[in-house]
Amino acid sequence: GAGVSQSPRYKVAKRGQDVALRCDPISGHVSLFWYQQALGQGPEFLTYFQNEAQLDKSGLPSDRFFAERPEGSVSTLKIQRTQQEDSAVYLCASSPLGPRDEQYFGPGTRLTVT
């Protein structure tokens, strides 16, 4: 079946622009996660949704980052007024039930802020 998909795969933004990154989880998966992966580092947790409820947003680095999952399926990560340090790969993952289940990752969106 279809895995997790993300779009766009690549995004170049000028400093100060707003960007929106989309994640389509595996159909029926309850949990959805966003991670940020800088070059040479492991993924870092940003936020977690159970259905449409955002249960943990402790990893969002600033109030410029906002995520939503209004109908409990597709999710969008929005970054306002992008800065160079936002350049990274943004990974979305979903799991059938909760965070203890295997998390299935999408291919990521590579964001470059110039």
Next chain:
Amino acid sequence: RKEVEQDPGPFNVPEGATVAFNCTYSNSASQSFFWYRQDCRKEPKLLMSVYSSGNEDGRFTAQLNRASQYISLLIRDSKLSDSATYLCVVLNQAGTALIFGKGTTLSVSS
């Protein structure tokens, strides 16, 4: 101190070698532990969960020492296809987020 620490390597080994990766975690209340594999410019994929009693999946053996807060991964009879970055992962105390180490890079050569 980072929550999950790994030796970044790289580990360069010949085919057929046995290689071991180690990892330490800082939060003694952590409950779930995993090894994920990430190929170059690809997404992470679950390799195996790690249980207190230790567990094996083919050529891969994972061990957990809760007293020392230490996790290991042993790969026997390395294959070229094992070349990847291996990420040590811990579920946070709240049970809401995976905490990843930086990863250990393995390169297997013929």
